[in-house]
Amino acid sequence: MYIPLALFYYIYLFFVLAFLLFSFFNLYHIIRFGLPTIFSSALAIFYILVSIIILAISWYYISQVDWKQIIDIQPQFTFK
Numbered sequence: 001m002y003i004p005l006a007l008f009y010y011i012y013l014f015f016v017l018a019f020l021l022f023s024f025f026n027l028y029h030i031i032r033f034g035l036p037t038i039f040s041s042a043l044a045i046f047y048i049l050v051s052i053i054i055l056a057i058s059w060y061y062i063s064q065v066d067w068k069q070i071i072d073i074q075p076q077f078t079f080k
Contacts, residue, residue, distance in 0.1 A: 002070040009067050016055065023051055 027044055034040035 001074045002072055004067075005065070005069045005071060006067045009062070009065075012058075012062065019051075023047070 027047065030040055030044050030047075034043075
């Protein structure tokens, strides 16, 4: 039995999509319901920058993987 490695890539993309949806929620609430101060704006900008850095680093490492490989999950027993 085999598992394609691309399955983990699709799981990663699902989590990135969920992260982006929650980020939009968070940013909306910071902007809409936060106090109109420089702190709220700085916090939103900081959140966006850190999120972009994290996503860029993870994308850099993930792009180096050969996603066409398969993982053999069936044990290989050899009897002598």
